[in-house]
Amino acid sequence: MSDRFDVLVIGAGVAGMSVVHSLQAQAPQLRVGLVTLQAPGQAGATPWAQGGVAVAWGQDDSPALHTQDTLAAGAGLCRQDAVDALTSEGPLRIQELLELGADFDKHADGTLELTREAAHQRRRVVHCGDASGREMARALARALPESVELIYGQLTRILVQGSRVVGVQLDGQRSLAAPQVVLASGGVGQLFAATTNPAGAEGQGLALAYEAGAQLRDMEFVQFHPTALAVQGHGANLPLLTEALRGEGARLIDETGEAFMAQYHPAAELAPRDVVAFALWQHRQRGHQTLLDARALPVAQRFGQVHELCLKAGFDPAVQPLPVTPAVHYHMGGVAVDLWGRTSVQGLWACGEVSSTGVHGANRLASNSLLEGLVFGHRVGQALADADFRQAACLPTAPQVELRQDPLAMARVREILWSGLGLARSQQGMEKALAALERLRDRLTACGSTAHTVASLMVSSGLFRRESRGAHRRLDYTQTSPHWAGHTLLVPGQAVQLQTLQANLSTPDLLARSL
Template identity: 55%
Template sequence: MTADRIVVVGAGVAGLATALRLAPLPVTLVTAAPLGEDTATAWAQGGIAAAIGADDAPALHAADTLAAGAGLSDAGIAGIVAGAGPGLVDWLVGLGLAFDRGPDGALALGLEAAHSRRRIVKAGGDATGAAVLRTLARAAAACPSITVTVGRATALAQDGEGRVTGLVLRTDRGALDLPARAVVLATGGLGGLYRATTNPAGAVGAGLALAARAGAVLRDVEFVQFHPTAIALRTDGPLPLATEALRGEGAILVDAAGGRVMAGIAGAELAPRDVVARAIARRTGRGEAVFLDARRIDVARRFPTVAALCRGAGLDPAVSPIPVRPAAHYHMGGIRVDGCGRSTLANLWACGEVAATGLHGANRLASNSLLEAMAFAVRIAADIRGMDAPAAGAGRGP
C-alpha cells in the first residue's frame, strides 16, 4: 500500500459508487463482510427518486425534499441532489441495471409519501436496493483500479497536525495499516443500536465513532427517522419492512376494527414519515394493534419482497392486513460535510448515511437516500481528483 492510494470504507451504494467514480485512481475498498453482503442498501425496498416524468422537474423534487425536512434542509444541497437524479438513473442503466418499465418501455414511476409527483424509479418491484447493490458490486469487481479488503476499521491514522493519513484495520490476519492520501467513510447508519430497527444488526454507527474520536465535527445526530411500517413480527431486533410504496399504491392503515388510523390527518397515508410514524406510535403506545391493509393490491406480483416476507411469517397480505409498527430506519445526522463531501478533518470525506450533508433536515424524504449517496459519490471523487498526489508518507489537506 502507498500513500497515493485512496481508502473507501464501506461497500454499500455509497462506498461502491465512490470507488467506481474514482477510477482509474487506485482505491482500496474496505468492507466488513464479503462484497454485496450485510449492507443496508441490500435491504432497501424503496427506489430512487428522480424527476424524470413529463409533469415533473428537479425544482419540484427539491421543494418536496425541503418540505419533508421540516425547515432544516439545505436548499442549495437539495437543488444539487435533485438535479442529479435523471443522470444517475442513466448511469445505472449504463451499468446494466434493469429498472421496471411500463408497457410502452418507459421507466415505471411510483409514488411515495410526501412526493407531489410519481417519481420513484424501481427495480424488481420492491427490491431496488438489492438490484443496485448487485449492479455496483459487479462493476467494482470488474474494475482494475479497485482492490477489496475484508476487515473492520478501528481508527483513522493522523499526522501531528490532525490530518488523516490512512486507516488502521483489523483483519483475520491481524492489524493492518493502510496509508492513504484520502479516506472516504461510507459506513452507513446507526439503526442497529435500537431495539426495533429495519437496519442490519451491524449498523451501529462505527463510522461516526471513527470520525468523532479523530476530532471530526458531527451534525444533527438527534434526528433519527422511524419508518412507520415495519412488519410487527416481534418486539425487537431487525424487522422486515413493508415498503412505503404500498401506501403509494393505495394500501391504508387500519386498527383492529378496520377504522382508519390516518383519518383526519393531512396527507393521510401519504403524509411525511414522521407524521405517519407518530400516528401509529400513539395507537401502539396505548396497546392497540395497527395494520397495513393491502388487500386491494396484487402484492405477490407487484411487491414480491414484501410478499415473501409475509409468507415466511405465515401471513397472506391478499387475505389479511399486515401488522405494522414504527422502527428505527435512517439517521439524518452524521459527520458534518460540505457540498463536496469533505469533513472538518483534512483528507477525510464521508458519503451516504454516515454523512450529514444538509439534504434531509429533520426528516428524510422517501427514496432520497440512494440518490444522495450516488450524487455525493460524484462530487467526492471530483474533489479528491483535484488534490495533488503526495509523495509516499507525506500528508496533504484537500
C-alpha cells in the first residue's frame, strides 16, 4: 500500500472515531487512516471519562434548556450557533451510539437512566456506572469499519505546501500524504504538575497546528477539577474522584474533620466546579489538608471505577477520608474552527478537546465534552465528504524530529504552568512563568519544543486577558469586564489579540485571514 491517504484522522478518542464513523456513512470509498498513540477504545482521555454525556433526552428537557445551561456556564464567551448545534444534534448522536451497541444504564422499562450534575437544570447525563467513557470508547472502537487503516505513531509535523495541507510526518521521520487532515488529538493536562489527564495529553496537536499556520483561540481557559486523589509518586496524573460522589452526599472536610465548603459558598459541596476548586485551593493556602469523606456512600457498588482507583492507590473509601487536590482537567481553548471543524489552514480540520468550537466559552458545563466530540466529530465527517481530495504532486522535505524529550525539562514545564497558570493567576506570576519558560527553551528542543510552544501561548493569552472570567481567575483583576467579552486569538506570527464576539469565525473569515 502506498503512503497516500484521502483523509488522515489524528486521534482515536471520541472525536476522531466519530469522524471516521460519519465519513464511512457519507463516503465509504475514501482511503482513511486513523493515527493514534494507543489502541482505539483505550486511547486518550475518552475511556477515562467517568460521569457521562450530557444530552437533552428526558421528557422534561429540551435542547433550548441545555443551551441555556451551557451558555450560563460559559460566562459570556460561548458561540451560540455552536451551542445550538451541540444541544440539538446531541440526541441524534446518542441514538446512533445506542445503535452501535453502547450499553448505558437503563431503568427496568428500558428507558435511559439520567443523572443530574452541577449547573444542569435537568437530569440529562447519560452514563454507564462511573465508567461511561470506557463504554462509549468500546462501542465506537468495536464498530470501526474494517476499511479504516490503523496507524500507530506520533504526529510530529503537519506538512503544508503554499497555504494548504498535503500530509503529515509521523515519529519524526515518516511522511504520509493526505490532502485532508483532521486533528482530534485531545487536551493539554500533562503540561501541568497535577492533572486528571492521561499520558500523551501534552497539546502536541495544538503546537503543530499553530506551526502549520492555524489560529488558536482562548488558550488561557483551563478547567480545574476540585477532587483529584492526591497521591504521591504518580507523576502528573492523579486519579479522578467524580463529582457525582458529592452529588450523592460525600463531604469535603479538612484535617480537623470540619466540613469547610459552607465557609466558601452557600451551595457548599454542590457549588459550581470552579468555585469548589478555588475554595480547595484557598483552604490549602491557609495550611489545611483537604479530604473527601465518602464513607457513608456505597462506593464499591455505585462507583466501581473510583473504588478500584482508590484501592490501587492504597486508600479504602469505606474506612477513610480521601486526600484530594484540584487538578487540571479540561482545556476550553484550542484550534479555532468554524461550525464544521474547518481551521484557518485549508485541508486542516479539528474537533474534540484540541479544537475551539466555541461551545464551552470560558468554562465547560460538566459532561459537555464527550457530546462535543460526538457532535462535531460527526459534522467534520459530513463536511469532509465534499472536500477536495487531489493529492500534492510531491511532499515537501521535512527535517527529522528527535522524539526523545528531556524528562527533567518537561517536569519543569509542569511546575511552571502549575504555579504560573494555576487556579489563581496574576501578572507577576504569569510573567515569571514566561521568563522561566524562555530560560528552558534550549532544553525543550525537538519533540519537547511543542510543550514550550503551547505553554508559552497559554501563558501569553492569560497575561493578555486582564480580567477574571469563567475558569480564568486573576488575583490582580478580580472582576469580569465587558471590555474583555471576546476571544483571545493567536494568529501565527502576530501578538495575542482580542476578537469581538460579533466577529466569531465563519469559514470565509478564517480562510481570508490565513491567505
